[in-house]
Amino acid sequence: MSQINTVLKVQIHEAGYEPAETKIRNISFDVQPGSLTGLIGPNGAGKSTTIKTILGLMPYANAEIEFGDGTGTYAYVPEQPVFYETLTLWEHLSLAAAVNELDAESWEADATRLLERFRMTEAKHLLPGGFSKGMQQKMMLMLGFLVRPDVYIVDEPFIGLDPRATMDFLELLQEECRRGAGVLMSTHVLDTAERICEKFVLIHEGRVAAAGHLDEIRLQSGLPQATLFECFSALT
Template sequence: MLDAHIVEAGYEASAGTIRNITIQVQPGELVGLIGPNGAGKSTSIKTLLGQMQYANYHVHIGGNSRYAYIPEHPVHYDYLTLWEHLDLAAAVYELEYESFRQRAEALLRRFGMWDVRHDLPGSFSKGMRQKMMLLVGFIAEPDMYIVDEPFIGLDPRATKDFLILLEEERSRGAGVLMSTHVLDTAERICDRFILISGGAAVASGTLADIRQASGKPEAALFECFDILT
C-alpha cells in the first residue's frame, strides 16, 4: 500500500537530516514509526508528503492512491465550523454528498462531537481539536493512513474509539503508518516497526526482529527502544 525510499532529505541543500530510510506498508498492515525526539520521524513523514524542499526520494501509494494525513498538531480554519471542515475534506476527495453525510454523522456521534458540529474549532479544547483531525482523516476512507502522534490530547474513551476505528479500516485493507511515543500501545497494535535514531533506520521488522537487533529476546518494546537509541 505504501512503498517509499528516502535516499536523503533535510531542511538545507547538501545537509541531509535523514538518510537511507525504507518504508513499506502492506494492505491491512499497521507499521509503527518510532524513535526519540529529533530522530527524524516527522522529517520522514514530511518527505513522504512532499513537504521537504531538499529531498531525494521516491514514494508510491497503491490501492485507490488516496491517502489521509493526520498531523500531530491540529490545524484548522478559524472561520469554518466542524461540519464545514468535514464538508471541505469531502469536496477535496470528491465524495458523493449523501455518502459523505452518512459517514460524517456516524463519525461525529462515535467521537461525541455531534452536538458541536456547527461550532467553530476555536472554542474547542485540545482534545476536541485532535478528534476533529481524526474525523477529517477518516471521512474519505482512503487506502492509506499516515498518522503522526495520534494519542496526544485524546482521553481514554476517544483513544479506544480511535483504535477500534483503525482496526475496522485495516480489516477492509487500508494500510497505516503511525508515528508514536506510546510504546506500550504500539507494541500491542503494530504488526511491524521502523526504529529511527540519528536520522537513519537502526532496526525494522516485527517485535521479534527488534528484540533480536537489541540482543534482548524477551524484552518489551520500550527496553529495545532504550538499547537501540
C-alpha cells in the first residue's frame, strides 16, 4: 500500500434525494491509514445518508469524495445482507475474487481461513437464503475481508453477530488496521466504539455535532471526564 495521509477524504456540502430535499449538510472528515473512525449519531441523524453519499448512491449530492490518492480501493459491508439467491457461500466468495481480480491461489487460501475463522466451513456450499441473519452477516464480513482494500466502510456490523463472531470481526479489523487499511464504521454500540475507535464523527440533525478523538469529543460536549455515551447524550 502506498504511503498516503488519508485513505478516505469526505467533503459533503449537501446531499439528499433532490436539491430541495437535502438530508445532510457540511459534513467533512478524513480516515487515516491504520485507524478506525466511528460514525455515530441517533436514528435519523444522517449516518446512512452520509454512507450512501460516500458510495455515490444518493440521487443528489454536492460532494467531493476521494479514496486515497484517487486510485484507492474500498469494501462496503452493509447493515442488511445482500446476496444472490442462487449462489452458494463459496460462489459468492469466488465472484468477489473475480470482480476484484484476486490471484486464484491466494484468494482461495484466504477464503478458507475466513470460513474457519467465522466457523462457516460446513456452510461453504450452501445457499445463504437459508442462513440465519447472523450467518448472512458473517458472509458479508468475509466478502469484505477477502478483498483487503485500502478502506472498509462498515454499516452497523454488530447486528445479528454472536459474541464470538463479534470478537473475530474486531480482531480481523485490528489486523487490517495494522496492515495499513482504514475503517469507517457506523454503529450504535457506543461502548464498543469507545474501546476500539481512534476517532469519532458524531452526526446530529444532518450535520457534524462533534468530531475528533475522545478527548476532543469531551471538550466539545463540555464533559471532560465523560464516556462516549455521556457525550453522545449531551450533544444530541
